[in-house]
Amino acid sequence: MISISCGLLGVFMMLRKMSMTGDAISHAVLPGIVIGFLISGSQRGLEVIIGAGILGILATLMIDWLRKRARVQLDASIGITFTFLFAIGIILINLLAYKVDLDQECVLYGEIAYLPIDLWITGGGTSLGPRIMYLALLNLILVGIFIFLFFKELTVTSFDENFSMVIGIPAGIINLSLMSMVSYTTVSSFEAVGAILVVALLVVPPATAFLWTKKLDQLIKITIGIGIGAAFFGYYLAYYFDSSIAGMVVSVAGIGFLASALFKSKLISGRFGTSTKQEPFEKMI
């Protein structure tokens, strides 16, 4: 379920060329999570999600401020913002260690902190399980509704922002809401899968799907398929090899991605003789 939510949002992030921003937001929400913990007293509060949502918006605003008012270039704005916020998050965790039942590893890769037995239990069914499932289900429903309602707005603003503004669509608000949904999804999922996996699911399935198709509806479907596939295979491989679920799912997705890239590019260049991308003359890295 989480992979579906991430995949849906990730498609639009990729189309807007904001994949790295998604990565940044998933790191930046850490302080919000910590504060939410602190206030609610447990991992399971609504406060955590609200805290993260606020941080997500804060991060987006900070990046924006740096870029527009302070006139710092975009990639640096993203880098400075998320590292700063993440650092604050880590400091808060350490500062409030005795009050907050959080662990920096836990945030990063979810269940890896609960070695070794809890590994497969947390992913699936016991006492913790059903709660996570409900959270994920809620997240999926909300993300689904968001994408469904605003599909055309998201598409136009991703394709041609100027045109969308001209016909009266509030591009800035759409952008902000997309970022909020990403923060919400990140935080809703971090307990189960950690920040790394969320980012990977945001970025890798859409990228892989983009290698296979040029049609938007197919893109979405393939992304969902890949996400689910990676989740299943990754889970069972993790069980088999007795290692981190999150890491395995990402690795599976990764292998799928690299294999697709290899397959698709050789196939294309083999068939037509020249690659479909424009080639600069020099070797540009």
Added chain:
Amino acid sequence: MINHVESPILEIHDLTVSYDQSPVLWNVDLSLPSGKLIGILGPNGAGKSTLIKAIMGLVAPSGGYVKLFDKTLEEVRSRISYVPQRESVDWNFPASVLDVVMMGTYGKLGLFKRPGKKEREIAMECLEKVGMQGFAKRQISELSGGQQQRVFIGRSLAQNADLYLMDEPFAGVDMATESAIFELLQRMTSEGKTVVVVHHDIYSAVNYFDWFIMLNLHLIASGPKDAVMTEDLLRKTYGGKLNLLTKVSELIRQKEFNPLKN
């Protein structure tokens, strides 16, 4: 040589626009008649695109204002259509020709509604007008430059506007597409629409347009072809030698703020 018009469709008053810290358009004053095919000419960097963007509200002016149909932009958005430059978009985007043209109907649809049969029909009609109906399902990444341009114009037709502003629609297209587009624009004006086009080439411009706006950082002329296509005015437009103005612009750019803004 600036002709002013009674009840103009577009009125620009003392418009100064800065781009990236320095002024690109100085005190532009003009009015445009409706139902004509109007060309905006000028050398590179003259401010032609900036003028269109300022009219469309994509760039905020440092001074002056724009009136459309004697109202503000917000009031009449649905009557105006914009065709941006082709490079402003990544054509690798996963969309079909029909998808892009349907985007033109989004403005009238409103926030939560989904495009339906009516929108699809409108889009197909517009595709026919630009001669691309056979390409409806084709992915835009597979199109040639001329075809991309036609799709963009098709999209703007789908808005069913009264005033069309197009930024270099003839740039980099093949001859056949150019004539086809021109014929389309003529048909549109004969139906009463007004079309304003940023154009890059004087020679073809003479044959295409009824009315000309000549820009070179400031307005040099605005009027019907016979009044404006004189050697003297052309020299003023393309002949350069605006080094005073450019020097002042430089001076302004070097300041860390724009003194022309309030």
Added chain:
Amino acid sequence: MSDFVYFFTFQDSSIAFVVMGIILLGVGSAYVGTYSFLDKKALLGDAISHAVLPGICLGFILAGTKNPIYIVSGAFFSGALATFLSSWLRKNTRLSEDAIIASILSIFFGFGIVLLTVIQKSGNPEMAGLNQFIFGNAIAILEEDLWIYGGLAVFIILTLTAFQKEFSLLVFNAEYGSAIGYPMGLIRLVFNVLMILSVIIGIQAIGVVLMAALLITPGAAARFWTDKLSYLVILAGVFSAVSGVLGTYISFVLPQMPTGPWVVVFLSLVALISFLFAPKRGVISRYISRRSYLKRTHQDHLLKALYRAGEKDQTNLSIEEIYETYPFQKKESNQSIKYLIKEGLITQNQSLITLTSKGKSESKRIVRLHRLWELYLNEYMNIAPDHVHDSAEKLEHILTPELEQLLESRLNYPKLDPHQETIPRDNDEL
């Protein structure tokens, strides 16, 4: 307080080592990162820092211990692989750059996590320190490690300094470099190697996630203070060193705090200060110069008002009249009057303000600029006489004497402006 003294007098040699280590690490990363920042590929460093994880784990698995040579080589290998894959993907697919970087980043990191759990399962006691690679712990830098990592850092710094010319060509205009015969491919390769090395040594102090800060933030901050590349790089290094030391200090005083985040916090603070206060480019500096500009304009307007009064044969203005001319600006008017008196441009007798001869000259200059500009707009740009005033009103304050001369000669030393008012010159009688 005693902690402070103890720390900073480096009585404890292990502290001295740590501080030295942090400084070297930080400066090396700042150097490399600044070039990357100028190349507008700042986030590539973030990707590399995540990508080295599997290599580190692999090295550890093969060596069985935290042997630096194995670890560095492993990290280097996986970093290089990641860099290679990035450029390969860029050339052979239509994925955008950010998608490629983000994918490589997460895939490699995810795989690294898998290896990390394998290691943790194996129960090898040595592995305790491996976590440090993800979160960083500068305090734990051991003396032997310092020689290797410090040496690498010095190597990085020296290489970048020695070949500044080549690397700046790389980030500014690589095509030009090839055109004039530099081996840009080789230079790019060397740069990537340096980047990977600095990431490897940096993440030990600061951890994977925050490494990007060590690379990006110093350069971004330094950029606001200078435009010269050589100063830029050095300043970035200084920022990094200072933040590193401060961060280490906090970690020393509060032992449960990891060093990395504090270094980043200090770096970000330095960056924020730079963004706000740097002369010329800082937000506040721009605000201040705008304010002082507005003050200047008000003073100029006062002088003009006095001059225009003079044109109507009124040799002075009362303060009330000035207040009336500029309503709602009483405070600014008072300030301007004080300033102008100080500069010797006006005199005040009870409530009457008069121009001095210096003031007459200056006011003539401003009015002249105003009217010349109006004439220029009107004659050369066909702008209607009633539209030229606003522009002239704003520009009269910034036109330089050189531009004034140009205007005069272009307009042929005119006598009247578009409103039929005289254009005043110094040899007129007022």
